[in-house]
Amino acid sequence: MSKLFVDQNSYxxxxxxxxxxxxxxxxxxxxxxQKTTIxxxxxxxxxxxxxxxxxxxxxxxxxxxxxxxxxxxxPSSGRIIxxxxxxxxMGENGLARWRGQQVGIVFxxxxxxxxxxxxxxxxxxxxxxxxxxxxxxxxxxxxxxCLALAEVQERANRLPGALSGGEQQRVAIxxxxxxxxxxxxxxxxxxxxxxYTAGQVFDTLAGLTAQGKTVIYVTHDxxxxxxASARIELLDGQIIHHEGADAIVTARQxxxxxx
Ligand code: ADP
Ligand code: MG
Numbered sequence: 001m002s003k004l005f006v007d008q009n010s011y012x013x014x015x016x017x018x019x020x021x022x023x024x025x026x027x028x029x030x031x032x033x034q035k036t037t038i039x040x041x042x043x044x045x046x047x048x049x050x051x052x053x054x055x056x057x058x059x060x061x062x063x064x065x066x067x068x069x070x071x072x073x074x075p076s077s078g079r080i081i082x083x084x085x086x087x088x089x090m091g092e093n094g095l096a097r098w099r100g101q102q103v104g105i106v107f108x109x110x111x112x113x114x115x116x117x118x119x120x121x122x123x124x125x126x127x128x129x130x131x132x133x134x135x136x137x138x139x140x141x142x143x144x145x146c147l148a149l150a151e152v153q154e155r156a157n158r159l160p161g162a163l164s165g166g167e168q169q170r171v172a173i174x175x176x177x178x179x180x181x182x183x184x185x186x187x188x189x190x191x192x193x194x195x196y197t198a199g200q201v202f203d204t205l206a207g208l209t210a211q212g213k214t215v216i217y218v219t220h221d222x223x224x225x226x227x228a229s230a231r232i233e234l235l236d237g238q239i240i241h242h243e244g245a246d247a248i249v250t251a252r253q254x255x256x257x258x259x
Contacts, residue, residue, distance in 0.1 A: 018048065038237050039237045051230075052215065055234070061237040066185055102181050102183060108191045113160075152167055155170075156233070159170065166193060190202050238251035
């Protein structure tokens with residue numbers, strides 16, 4: 001049997017070291033007219049192979065945190081350390097390569113290429129990500145394996161428009177797995193699905209931790225938020241609560257009694 005998941009992206013952690021360490025992270029947007037603080041001095045850790053939730057109301061900074069974890073947005077201050085390596089020291093090219101190999105991203109609105117079949121969408125991710133350490137002739141088999149992991153392999157040859165929402169998100173999960181990244185980041189991945197389908201798709205995402213993946217997700221659904229093995233809760237760009245995330249709580253939850 002050919003080896004379809006080459007350990008090109010394996011990391012070595014020291015005992016007790018989290019996979020991702022976020023230290024005193026701030027994001028400030030400065031325009032001519034005003035300065036807006038979106039994240040204020042956030043410190044937390046993501047344990048390896050955890051199912052890690054980021055909770056909080058709309059506008060609290062959840063997407064901003066995810067965009068900094070993927071290196072899409074740069075922090076104004078503070079740092080992010082991934083398996084002992086500091087993201088901001090990588091440079092633009094290094095960061096793009098790092099993202100392609102280490103992180104798979106799942107979006108709320110799927111973002112599949114509508115003119116490509118499910119299988120071709122996954123193959124495209126392999127093309128863009130450098131093939132996940134495989135020879136080109138192995139790509140199709142790998143892509144099918146990813147579709148199987150996302151439990152949508154029987155839809156491989158369909159275009160996204162011929163798939164249900166849940167199936168489209170499963171294809172997007174397969175695409176995120178293409179280059180065998182250790183981390184899957186999902187911003188409201190079930191936000192566009194009915195609650196039954198949301199639960200099923202979430203089960204598939206959560207199940208990836210059994211494959212050694214670390215899954216970081218944002219959700220508004222309290223049921224799905226409760227499934228996390230570790231989490232932080234944000235309010236106005238600060239952490240107000242955490243479980244198992246070694247976070248520094250910098251703001252207190254507003255109390256209903258103090259009015
Ligand atoms: P969430 O994902 O929790 O809804 P976001 O991280 O998207 O929150 O945004 C947090 C806050 O920062 C919001 O008030 C949003 O309007 C603001 N924000 C995000 N990005 C920018 C930007 N590029 N410029 C100005 N404000 C922004
Ligand atoms: Mg958001």
